[in-house]
Amino acid sequence: MDWTTGIKRGPFTEKQTNQLIELLPGLQAGQVQWLSGYLTAIGPTPETEFPAADTGSVVQQPVISAAGPIHILYGTHTGNSERLALESAKKIAALGREAKVFDMGSFKTRDLKQVNELLVIVSTDGEGDPPIQAEELLEYLKHGKAPELKQMHYGVLALGDSAYTQFCQTGKDFDEALEKLGAKRMVDRIDCDVDFDDDYARWIEEVLARLGRLSVGNNGMLIGHPGNEAPQPALPVSYNRKHPFPATILKKINLNGRHSTKETIHLELDLSGSGLRYEPGDALGIYAPNSKRLMVPILETLGFSGEEMVESHKGIKTLSDALTMDYELTPLTGISLNRYAELTGSKRLKEITADNALVTGYLYGRDILDLIMEEPFRMTPDVFLSLLRKNTPRMYSVASSQDMVDDEVHVLVSVVRYEAYGRAREGQCSTFLADSIQENDQVEVFLDPNTRFKLPADSHRPIIMVGPGTGIAPYRAFMQQREVMENRGKAWLFFGERNFTTDFLYQTEWIRHLKEGTLTKADVAFSRDQEQKVYVQDRMLEHGRELFDWLEEGAYFYLCGDKGHMAKDVDRTLRKIIREYGGMTEEKAGEYVKQLQTSDRYQTDVY
Amino acid sequence: MSTSGEKHRQLFDDDNFYRMNTEVITEQEVSPEEHLKENSHYLRGRIVEGLKNPLTGSLPPDDVKILKFHGSYQQQDRDLEKERKKQKLEPLYQFMVRVRAAGGVVTPAQWLVLDELADAYGDATLKLTTRQSFQFHGILKRNLKKSIVTINDALLTTIAACGDVNRNVMCNPNPYRSAVHEQVYAYASRLSEYFKPRSKAYYEIWLDQEKVAGNQEEEPLYKSRYLPRKFKIGLVTPPNNDIDIFASDLGFIVVEEKGKLKGFNVCVGGGMGATFGDESTYPRLADVIGFIPPGDIIRVSETVIAIQRDFGDRLNRKHARIKYTIDDRGLEWFINELEHRLGAELQPVAPYHFDTNGDQYGWLQGINGKWFYTLFVENGRVRNDEKRNLKDALREVARVHQGDFRLTGNQNLIIGNVEPENKAAIEEVLKAYGLPGDSTPTGLRLNSMACVALNTCGLAFAEAERYLPSLIDKLDLIMKDNGLEREAITIRMTGCPNGCARSRLGEIGLVGRTVGKYNLYLGASHNGDRLNTLYREMLAEADILRELGAVIARFSSERQSGEHFGDFVHRIKIV
């Protein structure tokens, strides 16, 4: 059958069909490719679902590839990659190709041999580490065991955060490993920063274009199905990272008692009218401007008035407006450092940027002001802006459940103030919320779902919640959600802070939950109330036997809070407990933990 | 009363005396506290468990009550109550710890321990109380045990400093006038020791002593329910009534003969506490009921306590002190019951005389040749503040001092038994720290007392200790205008009608009704043998100044020579 049958079978009116049959033969391959890519990239609109096209004809046509479904593997920590993977599958289906989506954690490596088209969407976690679910696969690909994959065409989308030195490392690792195994890149890897929407759109557009091309018969005839929609700019369906919602602050309370060494602010925000919904475990993104206290000295150091007109990524405005709203001045990112090193050609900076370890050390505690003061350089306002990364929102675990607070969302913010290099430093967002925001003011927010930190679907399952400091926030949400449930499982909280009398966050609520049975046990560690410091992991150890019994009963283990020492120590302690009370070897305990992780019974939300 | 001293003593050596004092409590309806005490396993409760709970700085309500017997009250910082509630924090629970030392005598070494403890676990202050004890405030639960251990290591104790038992035994601290003081003080200590609870709970809970297995513990005197209410004993040597003997449940007034201790006049039924609007409660002064020889003091005390144990009101705690037991059944009945149980009659009251219930300040040489310096400590609060570093000063004194420290019943401090040759050294320290004060306090201030009240006392309606000093600043101006700045008028303020600073025995008494409002009482005697009378109600500061201003003005113009303010207001019949 000839190619016109394909079109005739398509979802076109007779008129359209004839026009196409008339038009297409006249086009050259390049034009066809562009057209198909363009049409597909526009993507389906939510209402209209594409029928997976009948590609029966393809089989007869010898094509470069296109046998079997397109595999999309994602490795995620907080759910972004997963979301993009599913979205991609939809777009591919729209193209008339079958797409299968796998969590790397549950993908069988031996199937790789059969995969002809692979898309990898993976984030980077820890300090350049893969998300737990991705570890095994990456190991498999990197270290020998994997077979050659010459048959494979692949593309990698790397999610990351340029605030980290190992920017998008995991994506890079996958890209490299697949290439080594002989697989062919169908599109170049794109490394996305935290605001990944645009980069993703670019990436998937190319992917779809390529797939379109891959599916073109060697006679250059188009076979796949383009969208049947007239191109139109995508409108925001709801408030999101790009279109934040101005939420009113209903309540603002510093939870730390007098003379505390901490400053932790409980915020209650009003979401009514936004249509925003969330679940315990999700995070609220908040946009904050930079403080004059930092911007003014920057302007002075550079000899700018601030009145200079500049072009920021948000349009033409005065320099001080741009610096206040559109760019990140704290913390200093590796990217800014690299660009500045290039720009100034400074030997010292070059030496630092040459060595990741040095970079991490340099960035820690520094902001852009340190950089321009330490290595003075004359430049125009626009050049200066080109050094900076876009202002990024800060994430805060939601500390409430909508079952309890309806249109409100609560968050718990630890205010970052510290002294470094002889200057008092202030966290951009947290000090903005602490110093410049009163009740009834508005802040720009959006919700960032996290499918990887959720209460067990089965409400009878016991849960163990480890959350020192602000790590306790999501558990307040958990308790609120479980409070309204009829029959719920046991719950055990481990909390830690500095001092009992001033820093026991939400103390009266935990005591109430214990009385009412929403919470079964609570153990606390206040590090500065006695000579020798004690931490949550010490309390875990003290109750090791019981903790292991809970795990054996099928308990879910949650860990939230500081990704620094705490997360590592707690993880180490958990393994120790499993070894001791499970009578297991190092390896066995490791498998036990891995098992917990892959079955979602060990969930972490560390930052 | 015919019995001679000898006969008298024989009768006391009666074997069934003890049985008489250990009657079983007749079953009757009682208050929940009574069951609580009975089921506390002799004051153990579940204190040990409560101390371990790390989620709250408090103890369960029942154990809070039992804890009093161990010398500590659970309190909270009332200043922060609202604020912390908003912050989702529990109230700032903290513990007041009361140290009992009979007659309020401690060594310099012990002073140094207490001074340090205040900084380590307390609120960096020492409170010298109206009953010659030390109080620590602001001790957190996790430090409570350590604090009590420290106190015991210094050979002091907190046991029965509170609770329904006999409390610290008072004894006026100023031996400079009396040859028999040492003897009297020894009796005070013996009584204090003798009436301590026998339960080993205190030593198990705080001092980790092994629970002696098997042998059934019992309280021969107190029994399983202890007393219906607190019980207070004092010994006083006239003419100084600086411990306000008539405010005691049981008092012994020293009778001297040619420098020898002849015996004691016994008085019973004193008490200051009352509840606004509850007619069945009222302050009452003790009645002097007879004389006993020194050797009988323990048995008489034990018998009085036993009577109160057996007949005191165990249903209504507001009405449970011995003063009500006596009034409900009549003084006659009480004396008969006492003499019946003693198997002997009391001898007739020996003449006695009190001239003041205030303190004499400054240096005085005792008849033992040693020196005694009485230091004015405003409201008994030893602390460093913007005015002066009193706490540091006394620490310095304790370091150079070889005698002792004595707390007075007026919240003041005596640096006692100073060898003549050491006097200079102590004077030097006091001077270096600007004591007794850059401008020596006025007569009014030197005779002022205020209870703790806010922010720690859970029963306070109004400020006292934190407010009286500034009120006196203003009153002093009035006194000055009337040429009375050196006049000794007792002025006492309490934050509620419980009368912890014996406000109803002040020539001027101010009792808190609500924040910023006080009842004004006038006309107590200058020596503590007459209560004052309500003069005006619900006064704010301006009203207090106006009302008192008027009376003080009349006093300066109309008083008779040597007439005390308290007597004056009676003579002119304004109360």
Ligand code: SRM
């Ligand atoms: C510290 C002290 C006042 C001071 O500023 O010096 C004091 C402080 C308190 N007294 Fe008192 N009383 C103190 C001497 C007195 C006196 C004076 C005396 O005994 O000469 C009295 C009046 C005499 C009497 O007992 O009637 C006194 C009558 C009371 C009462 C009323 C008792 C009654 O039966 O009417 C209470 C309330 C109660 O017991 O229920 C009370 C209760 C209290 C409590 C424990 C409040 C409570 O029960 O929660 C106060 C603690 C406040 C705090 O934060 O420290 N306090 N209390 C005195 C400590 C004495 C000691 O070292 O043992």
Ligand SMILES: Cc1cc2nc3c(=O)[nH]c(=O)nc-3n(C[C@H](O)[C@H](O)[C@H](O)COP(=O)(O)OP(=O)(O)OC[C@H]3O[C@@H](n4cnc5c(N)ncnc54)[C@H](O)[C@@H]3O)c2cc1C
């Ligand atoms: C998923 C997720 C959930 C989160 N949930 C919460 C939450 O519930 N509550 C909460 O408070 N935070 C939470 N965070 C952290 C939060 O997003 C912000 O990172 C934090 O509030 C700091 O932002 P900032 O703008 O105030 O400080 P920034 O301006 O971003 O400055 C922070 C930087 O300052 C530097 N710094 C901080 N302290 C020191 C120091 N002592 N010495 C040297 N350098 C230092 C570090 O480089 C740090 O990265 C979460 C983060 C993530 C990713």
Ligand SMILES: Cc1cc2nc3c(=O)[nH]c(=O)nc-3n(C[C@H](O)[C@H](O)[C@H](O)COP(=O)(O)O)c2cc1C
């Ligand atoms: C604890 C933590 C550590 C991270 N470490 C890195 C990192 O080392 N390098 C990087 O590029 N991004 C890092 N990120 C940023 C994430 O990769 C980025 O937020 C990404 O969007 C998350 O995608 P996901 O939801 O699919 O996990 C880190 C994020 C978190 C919360």
Ligand code: SF4
């Ligand atoms: S008099 Fe009242 S307010 Fe003052 S200490 Fe005693 S109980 Fe508290």
